Amino acid sequence: MSVRLPSVDAKNGRGTRRAVKSDDVEWRLSEMAAGMERSRILSIAADVREMIAQGREVAPFTVGDFSPEQFGVPDDLITNMLEAVSSRQTNYPPAAGLPELRESLSRWMASRYGVDVGPEGIIVGSGARPVLYASFRLFIEPGDGLAHGVPAWNNHYYVHLTGAVDIPIIGTEESRFLPTAAGVAERIEEIRVLILNSPLNPTGTCFTADELGAICDVILVENEKRRQTGKKPVMLVYDQVYSTMTVQGVEHIHPLNVRPEMFDYTITLDAISKSLTGTGLRLGWMAIPPSLADPVIALIGHMGSWPARPIQQAVAALYAEPTSLDSFFADLDERISERMELLKSRLAEMKAEGFHVDFVEPEGGIYLTTRFDLFGMLGVDTNEEIRRWLLEAAGVAVVPFQAFGLEGETGWFRISIGAVSVAEIAAAMDRLVTALRN
Numbered sequence: 001m002s003v004r005l006p007s008v009d010a011k012n013g014r015g016t017r018r019a020v021k022s023d024d025v026e027w028r029l030s031e032m033a034a035g036m037e038r039s040r041i042l043s044i045a046a047d048v049r050e051m052i053a054q055g056r057e058v059a060p061f062t063v064g065d066f067s068p069e070q071f072g073v074p075d076d077l078i079t080n081m082l083e084a085v086s087s088r089q090t091n092y093p094p095a096a097g098l099p100e101l102r103e104s105l106s107r108w109m110a111s112r113y114g115v116d117v118g119p120e121g122i123i124v125g126s127g128a129r130p131v132l133y134a135s136f137r138l139f140i141e142p143g144d145g146l147a148h149g150v151p152a153w154n155n156h157y158y159v160h161l162t163g164a165v166d167i168p169i170i171g172t173e174e175s176r177f178l179p180t181a182a183g184v185a186e187r188i189e190e191i192r193v194l195i196l197n198s199p200l201n202p203t204g205t206c207f208t209a210d211e212l213g214a215i216c217d218v219i220l221v222e223n224e225k226r227r228q229t230g231k232k233p234v235m236l237v238y239d240q241v242y243s244t245m246t247v248q249g250v251e252h253i254h255p256l257n258v259r260p261e262m263f264d265y266t267i268t269l270d271a272i273s274k275s276l277t278g279t280g281l282r283l284g285w286m287a288i289p290p291s292l293a294d295p296v297i298a299l300i301g302h303m304g305s306w307p308a309r310p311i312q313q314a315v316a317a318l319y320a321e322p323t324s325l326d327s328f329f330a331d332l333d334e335r336i337s338e339r340m341e342l343l344k345s346r347l348a349e350m351k352a353e354g355f356h357v358d359f360v361e362p363e364g365g366i367y368l369t370t371r372f373d374l375f376g377m378l379g380v381d382t383n384e385e386i387r388r389w390l391l392e393a394a395g396v397a398v399v400p401f402q403a404f405g406l407e408g409e410t411g412w413f414r415i416s417i418g419a420v421s422v423a424e425i426a427a428a429m430d431r432l433v434t435a436l437r438n
């Protein structure tokens, strides 16, 4: 590759802008940054936004975000934030989070999920992502095994960021796309960190106590063996950002509910992004064994990824009042369920009419796993062609499971209901059925 120096404007000595060749870009970047993939979901969503801006009728079932018009955050959250801003809460917060926030989150985690790490075991970050990244950095050396279910949200990007060895554990329709204990057991000797997510993005399915207990047993047996040899243990990162959103009759299960012995090996991640529909407010946290707090605080502190003081103060006040939080969660569940029920009934009608459309019963979160097995009908071979047909012919914007690591032309797609009204869903399903019939 030829080396080119930036040209300099002779008069003022400033560098001038010019087109750069992509090999120049790679030359300057680290291998890690050069090899980083863009989020497929976000690029699909950008195309959809462009179509909507051009006046096309499209239902954006793509991003895992909430439109503030459809799903507002609690009013108290806004009032509390405004108060904090007007009382000039503008200086650095402590790296682990405001003490009152750590206190109220720890009480809430203990009473709601039985996860009792005390305030010293709660470390706050600006959303789930920084605490997720920090969790991996705490345990993973380049070359260590990072295991995750497939399909799943974004884990493969974190494998790349940490230089880990990718250990995908493929879920199937039979396992409701969740990783199983048998799948984990097959690779357990290579695993340093296992990340699990329930309710699962993209499928909206949740672990039962038996399923999760069986996975914990595999970890516990392996860690007992490793204790004898000095090999570092398997750590479990449990991402439960959708935990407050389960359908009626489904209970969110946490590893410590089924295997308290997992305490020392479990990092729990949560955030207000989904539970309070405040994706843009950027507050998440990890609940860790307090013995790990010091290194975590140092890492998070160096990342500088703490949320702004006003949102920390507002969330502290909100989580100190679990009763009003619970009524917010109940109301949110109803609005999610209204949308899911409509989608399910319209897709079931299409199936009954003979179209190759199906879905997996949702158990939690904001996603519906949907099968558009339209290969034969459209005479196409790939999910991508089906995705484009759904978008062009019906204004139905969905994400193929390849974006969640599940390779193969399976006909499986994720539908997200966070940014659509009930009326938009009805109109989209009308357009879809018309397109299918033509």
Ligand SMILES: Cc1ncc(COP(=O)(O)O)c(C=O)c1O
Residues within 6 Å of the ligand: 064, 126, 127, 128, 129, 130, 153, 197, 201, 239, 241, 271, 272, 273, 279, 283, 284
């Ligand atoms: C399972 C899961 N974990 C973590 C996140 C990231 O959440 P945050 O926006 O708080 O960083 C998401 C976002 O979609 C998610 O689906």
